[in-house]
Amino acid sequence: NAGVTQTPKFQVLKTGQSMTLQCAQDMNHEYMSWYRQDPGMGLRLIHYSVGAGITDQGEVPNGYNVSRSTTEDFPLRLLSAAPSQTSVYFCASSEPGRTEAFFGQGTRLTVV
């Protein structure tokens, strides 16, 4: 029973590099979201999706792209990494009509 799986768990990038953070869920949840957690800031919503083919921006979307081609996967792309994107990233999934979201274990990203 995997739930929400995020890969990688840790990543170091150089400024300007690109990468994709992977998120997969096996609960057949329609809703998926990406958050970042920074010290003293709590979790902030980056992008979210309410179903395959549908995505929208959250509170802090700049510098990130997402797509949702399947129900199971919701990758987060950094096109040109910046030090300000150093953070812990969490992916979450949930069902319509349910208020609790299930989170992955997080990806700790450092941009140098």
Add this chain to the structure above:
Amino acid sequence: DQQVKQNSPSLSVQEGRISILNCDYTNSMFDYFLWYKKYPAEGPTFLISISSIKDKNEDGRFTVFLNKSAKHLSLHIVPSQPGDSAVYFCAASSYSGTASKLTFGTGTRLQVTL
């Protein structure tokens, strides 16, 4: 502008006593409130929630109270146990019945001592 605020970064409570974690919000459109618990190197896990049409919700040792007029909610843990030591996040949703867009507070680190 922080719409959900947890003004106490940390709290220390003795085992067996009550832990009270507080949360304030400013957005009147929020209609669902949740508490998440987070251990180091893990993702947040859902603990308990409350709809804005209620003022109390209880689940075992955990009770959440909502005071809409004061825009304040609190989480009570009775009795507190060492395994409760974690960071607790308050979160709010303005889309009734959906967790796709949550606004989180900054968290309160609870330490339950022996």
